[in-house]
Amino acid sequence: GGAIALQIFASHPQIVFYTLLVLLAYGAFWLYGVWRDGTDAPRARRNVTVVILSLMALAVMAGLLLAAVQIAPTWELKALSARATGLSHGMMTVFSLPPYHALSFLFPGIHGNPVIGYKGEGLFEELHGYVGLLALLLVPWAWRRWRRDRNVVFFVALTGLSLLLALGRYTPLYQLLVYIPGFNFFRVPARWLLTVTFSLSVLAGYGYDALVRGRDDLDGTRFALFWRILAWLNLVFSLMLLAGLAFGQQVSQLLEGLGPVLVPERWLGRMLVLFRGLVRLPLIEFSDSLSATLASLNPVLAFVFFSNAGFLLIWLWNRKRIKASLFQVLLVSLIVADLLLAGGTAINPVRPGSYYARQTGSTGFLQQTLGLHRVYSLGREDMVEYLLEDMATAYGLYSAQGHVSQLALRRYEVFLEAMKENDKLRDLAGIRFLLAEKGSAFPGYTNAYTSGTHEVLESETVLPRTFVVYDVEVLPSEEAALNRLLSDEFDPARTVILEEQPVLLQDRVDRPGTQAGKAPAPSPGIGHLYLPLVARNWPPEPTITRYSPHSVVIEAELQANGFLVLSDTYYPGWQVFVNGREAKIYQADYLFRAVALPRGKHTVEFEYSPPSFRTGAAVTLLAAAILLVLAVSSSLIRKRRGL
Numbered sequence: 001g002g003a004i005a006l007q008i009f010a011s012h013p014q015i016v017f018y019t020l021l022v023l024l025a026y027g028a029f030w031l032y033g034v035w036r037d038g039t040d041a042p043r044a045r046r047n048v049t050v051v052i053l054s055l056m057a058l059a060v061m062a063g064l065l066l067a068a069v070q071i072a073p074t075w076e077l078k079a080l081s082a083r084a085t086g087l088s089h090g091m092m093t094v095f096s097l098p099p100y101h102a103l104s105f106l107f108p109g110i111h112g113n114p115v116i117g118y119k120g121e122g123l124f125e126e127l128h129g130y131v132g133l134l135a136l137l138l139v140p141w142a143w144r145r146w147r148r149d150r151n152v153v154f155f156v157a158l159t160g161l162s163l164l165l166a167l168g169r170y171t172p173l174y175q176l177l178v179y180i181p182g183f184n185f186f187r188v189p190a191r192w193l194l195t196v197t198f199s200l201s202v203l204a205g206y207g208y209d210a211l212v213r214g215r216d217d218l219d220g221t222r223f224a225l226f227w228r229i230l231a232w233l234n235l236v237f238s239l240m241l242l243a244g245l246a247f248g249q250q251v252s253q254l255l256e257g258l259g260p261v262l263v264p265e266r267w268l269g270r271m272l273v274l275f276r277g278l279v280r281l282p283l284i285e286f287s288d289s290l291s292a293t294l295a296s297l298n299p300v301l302a303f304v305f306f307s308n309a310g311f312l313l314i315w316l317w318n319r320k321r322i323k324a325s326l327f328q329v330l331l332v333s334l335i336v337a338d339l340l341l342a343g344g345t346a347i348n349p350v351r352p353g354s355y356y357a358r359q360t361g362s363t364g365f366l367q368q369t370l371g372l373h374r375v376y377s378l379g380r381e382d383m384v385e386y387l388l389e390d391m392a393t394a395y396g397l398y399s400a401q402g403h404v405s406q407l408a409l410r411r412y413e414v415f416l417e418a419m420k421e422n423d424k425l426r427d428l429a430g431i432r433f434l435l436a437e438k439g440s441a442f443p444g445y446t447n448a449y450t451s452g453t454h455e456v457l458e459s460e461t462v463l464p465r466t467f468v469v470y471d472v473e474v475l476p477s478e479e480a481a482l483n484r485l486l487s488d489e490f491d492p493a494r495t496v497i498l499e500e501q502p503v504l505l506q507d508r509v510d511r512p513g514t515q516a517g518k519a520p521a522p523s524p525g526i527g528h529l530y531l532p533l534v535a536r537n538w539p540p541e542p543t544i545t546r547y548s549p550h551s552v553v554i555e556a557e558l559q560a561n562g563f564l565v566l567s568d569t570y571y572p573g574w575q576v577f578v579n580g581r582e583a584k585i586y587q588a589d590y591l592f593r594a595v596a597l598p599r600g601k602h603t604v605e606f607e608y609s610p611p612s613f614r615t616g617a618a619v620t621l622l623a624a625a626i627l628l629v630l631a632v633s634s635s636l637i638r639k640r641r642g643l
Helices: 002-009 013-040 043-066 068-080 099-105 133-145 151-166 173-177 189-213 222-246 248-262 265-278 290-295 299-318 324-344 353-357 361-369 410-419 423-428 478-486 611-640
Strands: 374-377 431-437 445-451 454-459 466-469 471-474 495-498 528-530 543-548 551-558 562-566 574-578 581-583 586-588 592-597 600-608
Touching: 002 013, 002 043, 002 068, 013 043, 013 151, 013 189, 043 068, 043 611, 068 611, 133 151, 133 189, 133 222, 133 299, 133 324, 151 173, 151 189, 222 299, 299 324, 361 445, 361 454, 410 423, 410 478, 423 431, 423 454, 423 478, 466 551, 478 495, 495 586, 551 562, 562 586, 562 600, 574 592, 592 600
Parallel strands: 374 431, 471 495
Antiparallel strands: 431 454, 445 454, 466 562, 471 528, 543 551, 551 600, 562 592, 574 581, 574 600, 586 592
């Protein structure tokens, strides 16, 4: 239960979903085994199976309850995200595993890697699977135990099914999964490689056990014949690879010449890419970095060495030419070296801390002038210079962007997309500066700073983070609100758009034709409401006296009844207090917040205190307390019984 809770706290729901599915499948597999054995199964074994499955169910339940503090807010976010109603088949199958990418289990560098350059489809880290050649050699040995341990059958089936699911759009299976709840919330089918590598690792463990225990009864078996054939095939394949490496240029030219005759043209290009990825020269590209040098090792050399070393080591063990202790040391050493070369040096190239610590001239300029306004980047080349992903936060700057996530609010995604072609939305969002390539020009923006290859452009009409308006329009839906927001006639500096009828406070002067204390009736079409005004000599703009992720305090003075608009995202859990009394927050201008205020001076406090978090925290604490009591009680009982 604790392990499941920790996995949930890691905040990757897709991996949690896969884990729970595997546990469910494992439980169903064991139940099927008990049902299949029927009355022939020993009563004790049936009882043990029931106890194990019950403990599994309790562990899952305990993990979910312990992680309720994470689950409840995440579920609330999911309902407001772009995935609220699930994904289409096209989105679900983004980053499916191309069938030929399965070759990475034999040749992990066949498509290159992030260190030396990746030339495959999609993202290297999403489509890369490898457990090591030594581990793969141990997997067939696991089948010698399938009659004695049904787990072998389960993990073989799990490996095949997971690989099929990882293929995504390359298999019709995902056409059905679109309609199954849970599956349609996640994309990147290639992440099923997680369970592929897990299952292969477990099977390798069973294989090692069978190899160590079954050495004496191997001779004369069908498996021994199979293993000898496999060893000879590996030797022949290794020689072919070395020949291809030696005559790579000639073979490549031969494929280009005869390829169109032998295979369809759409396959020929991929075959050439794969072949050239195998026989790339030089065999090792020496670099100042040891990591980069090792990552450039030719995949043919790596395969030939580790596969033949593995067969040789297993042959020495089966022929009793090597002691158990030395066999174990050599086996582990080869596995570690293989995985280190394939993954430890190639998958996650580490950038020095100085890359992120460097401060560009534009960053220093923004730190001095941005204030509570926001910056928006139009560049993609350099993460630090253009403040991409979460770099703006690292420098204490406010950005309208951030890390790309499919759990981002749906309205936020729609607003950002519309904002690309609408300067008015950028001004409404408080985006004062644009980071753009040098020489860029946008109407309504002037050059404020130039640094290196980019420049900082400043908006001439940006709105502050918070402001007051005295005009309101009430529209019936979010679509209507967005369309009105995008219209040329709408001015967000003077009018706020709401999606529900506000409660308007009576002013000292009521508009002619309305009853005192009642809002004027909406006009036809857009539902336009006018708040009564007495003059146009506005008081000073509102002032933000405290701003933090969970609290915002604003001092505001209104000449008449109006609305205080805060261009921060509307989200459940925010509360507002006007002069110490709780008030209502309205969803304003499609994405932001607004609160109705009467004329006069006010202190407005926004506080983030989500009920979902409080409820989840209460469940987590209660579950932890119950489990602690049960653990202590169990320990005391065992101690009294002398166990």
